[in-house]
Structures are given as structure tokens and as C-alpha cells.
Amino acid sequence: MDGFPELTIGEVAKRAGVATSSIRYYERIGLLEEPGRSGGQRRYEPEVLGKLGFIGVAQSAGFKLREIKELIDGVDSADGLGAPMRSLSDQKLIEVEALLERTRAMKGWLEVARECGCASPEECALFPEFGEEPLDAGTALKMIRVDGGDCRRSPGE
Amino acid sequence: MDGFPELTIGEVAKRAGVATSSIRYYERIGLLEEPGRSGGQRRYEPEVLGKLGFIGVAQSAGFKLREIKELIDGVDSADGLGAPMRSLSDQKLIEVEALLERTRAMKGWLEVARECGCASPEECALFPEFGEEPLDAGTALKMIRVDGGDCRRSPGE
DNA sequence: ATGCACCTTGAACCGCGGTTTAAGTCAAGG
DNA sequence: CCTTGACTTAAACCGCGGTTCAAGGTGCAT
Numbered sequence: 001m002d003g004f005p006e007l008t009i010g011e012v013a014k015r016a017g018v019a020t021s022s023i024r025y026y027e028r029i030g031l032l033e034e035p036g037r038s039g040g041q042r043r044y045e046p047e048v049l050g051k052l053g054f055i056g057v058a059q060s061a062g063f064k065l066r067e068i069k070e071l072i073d074g075v076d077s078a079d080g081l082g083a084p085m086r087s088l089s090d091q092k093l094i095e096v097e098a099l100l101e102r103t104r105a106m107k108g109w110l111e112v113a114r115e116c117g118c119a120s121p122e123e124c125a126l127f128p129e130f131g132e133e134p135l136d137a138g139t140a141l142k143m144i145r146v147d148g149g150d151c152r153r154s155p156g157e
Numbered sequence: 158m159d160g161f162p163e164l165t166i167g168e169v170a171k172r173a174g175v176a177t178s179s180i181r182y183y184e185r186i187g188l189l190e191e192p193g194r195s196g197g198q199r200r201y202e203p204e205v206l207g208k209l210g211f212i213g214v215a216q217s218a219g220f221k222l223r224e225i226k227e228l229i230d231g232v233d234s235a236d237g238l239g240a241p242m243r244s245l246s247d248q249k250l251i252e253v254e255a256l257l258e259r260t261r262a263m264k265g266w267l268e269v270a271r272e273c274g275c276a277s278p279e280e281c282a283l284f285p286e287f288g289e290e291p292l293d294a295g296t297a298l299k300m301i302r303v304d305g306g307d308c309r310r311s312p313g314e
Numbered sequence: 315a316t317g318c319a320c321c322t323t324g325a326a327c328c329g330c331g332g333t334t335t336a337a338g339t340c341a342a343g344g
Numbered sequence: 345c346c347t348t349g350a351c352t353t354a355a356a357c358c359g360c361g362g363t364t365c366a367a368g369g370t371g372c373a374t
Contacts, residue, residue, distance in 0.1 A: 008350075008351075022331080085275075107254065110253060113218070128210070179362065181323095198370075318374100
């Protein structure tokens with residue numbers, strides 16, 4: 001009785017800009033509900049396009065599909081989107097800020113590295129000296145700091 | 158004849174701050190050469206600590222192990238580290254700058270999202286409307302822009 | 315000779331987000 | 345009737361950087 005055309009998976013995929021295999025995958029993992037069928041084939045109502053858009057945006061914002069599922073469950077629940085959205089965003093923001101800092105450090109290191117003419121790591125300040133002390137895991141991250149715009153070791157070192 | 162103690166894989170792992178399984182993995186993929194053995198067990202010269210440190214730093218800078226292998230092959234070649242370092246860093250810098258921009262966009266979106274009280278995506282400006290036009294892949298990325306500090310839709314929309 | 319810590323191997327497994335493949339089904343058009 | 349194109353499924357595969365497991369070997373002290 002609704003005048004909406006039912007869409008095939010191919011049409012949905014084209015309109016939403018995703019692959020059909022992704023849509024089936026989302027259904028497999030419970031992110032989208034299985035639609036009705038006609039002759040064994042999936043038939044979608046246009047509403048699914050909004051859901052796929054939602055998934056795409058949330059994904060771009062850094063959420064994993066598991067987390068997006070939590071958001072969707074929130075939308076469907078009585079309390080609405082707000083609560084899971086706030087708690088997941090709070091948490092994700094911390095991760096993203098860490099990523100941002102790491103990425104900035106990477107960029108700084110690479111900007112020096114592209115000017116580097118060193119023949120070996122030993123003579124290059126981009127690679128600190130190793131071997132004296134035991135390192136705890138993740139120490140390298142601290143090491144990709146570069147002081148100047150140059151990778152030459154200072155004479156005194 | 159050298160006075161260096163030969164190290165077991167466990168000692169190397171401890172000093173370098175990596176797992177023994179990672180060291181064996183690096184040897185499997187040709188990133189480290191297989192060391193000499195005593196009674197079937199690997200024995201390393203302290204020099205390997207520098208190589209592991211090099212790998213760690215390069216990894217922190219965003220290089221994949223395949224790329225690090227290229228760098229190491231450069232070190233071992235006549236031309237030295239410089240040439241592969243420059244070309245790989247140039248290339249990686251482009252990727253990292255893109256990542257940086259994406260990460261900043263994610264951060265902006267999340268900062269709005271954590272204040273969001275919307276009950277559903279339809280009423281939330283964080284999620285644009287979908288369904289009218291076919292989208293090309295990757296369009297969602299453009300959509301995670303937020304104008305103000307608020308996710309409420311403007312009345313006129 | 316017994317235990318213990320450490321080492322060896324190949325193969326399987328992990329998360330993540332899908333894609334690909336093989337083999338088959340279905341509806342429409344010529 | 346036969347082809348064409350889009351659909352169906354389960355299962356395998358992809359990159360990435362490892363980790364884990366099972367089964368066994370080595371070397372030293374007790």
C-alpha cells in the first residue's frame with residue numbers, strides 16, 4: 001500500500017555507493033536486517049539508503065562496525081541515539097586525539113627524512129642509538145622526534 | 158675473536174623490547190637475516206639490536222614492513238640509505254598528510270557528537286540526508302563536516 | 315634422572331572490513 | 345528454448361603484523 005518501489009540489492013548498492021557484497025556482509029554481521037524477498041531475491045525499501053548513509057558517516061568518523069551496531073541498537077531503543085552516541089564518541093575522541101598526535105609526529109619525521117642524505121642509520125639522527133638499555137615496548141614512538149630540520153648528528157654526539 | 162657475547166633470541170627480545178615471535182617473524186619475511194646457531198638455537202651479535210631499533214623507528218614513522226625491507230636493502234647497497242629513504246618518505250608523506258586531514262575531520266565531528274542529544278539520525282545534522290542521488294564511493298568522508306558546534310538541524314532545512 | 319627455563323618448528327589463529335569464487339537460481343526478452 | 349544479466353549461497357581469500365599452539369629439543373642445576 002505504500003507507493004515505494006522495492007529496490008534490488010544492485011539498485012541499492014548503486015544509489016548508496018557501496019558494493020553489493022558489502023550490503024550482504026552488513027546483513028551477515030547483523031548491522032542491517034535481512035529485507036523481504038521476492039523469488040529468493042532481496043527487495044529493499046528506500047529507507048535502507050538512509051541506514052547505509054548513516055553507516056558510512058559513522059565509519060568515516062572512526063567507528064568500527066561493531067560500534068556502529070551499538071549506535072543503531074540505540075536508535076532502535078526507547079532512549080534514542082543520544083546516550084550511546086555520547087559515550088562512544090567520548091571514548092573514540094580519546095583514540096582519535098592519540099592518532100592525531102602520532103600522525104603529526106610521523107609527518108614531522110617524514111619531512112626531515114625526505115631531505116635525508118645519510119648513507120646508513122648510524123650516521124643519521126633520525127635513528128637513535130640502540131643496544132645499551134633494554135627498551136620497553138612502544139619506546140620507538142618516543143624516538144621519532146626530530147629536533148631541527150636536519151638529520152645530521154651533532155658533532156659532539 | 159670478537160669479544161662480543163652472542164645473544165639468545167630471548168635476550169635480544171628483552172633488550173630490544175619486542176617479542177621473540179616478532180623476531181622470528183621478521184626472519185621469515187626476510188626483514189632480518191637468519192643468524193648463526195648453536196645447538197640449533199639462534200645466536201645473535203649485538204648489532205641486531207640496532208637493526209631492530211631501526212625497524213621500530215621506521216614502523217613508528219608509518220612504514221610497512223615491506224617498505225622497511227626496501228630501506229634495509231638500500232642500506233646494504235652501494236648507494237646507501239638516502240635514495241630509497243627520500244622516495245619512500247615523499248610517498249609516505251602524502252599518505253600521512255591525507256591521514257592527518259581525515260583525522261582532524263574525525264575529531265571535529267566527534268567533538269560535536271559527544272554533545273549530541275538527538276534521538277535519531279534524521280533529526281541530527283551530523284547525518285546528512287541520503288537517498289536522493291546516487292553516491293560515488295567515499296562520499297561519506299565529505300559529509301563528516303559540521304558547520305557549527307551543534308548537531309541540531311537549522312529550522313529552514 | 316629429573317625438573318626447569320628456554321629454545322625449535324610449522325600451522326593455525328586473531329581483528330578488521332570486506333572481496334572473490336564456484337556453483338547454482340530466476341525472470342525477462344528474442 | 346535459450347541466452348543474458350542480475351541475483352543466490354557458503355566458503356575461501358586478501359592485507360597487515362603479528363601471536364598462539366602443539367609437539368618436541370637443549371642445556372644446566374639439583
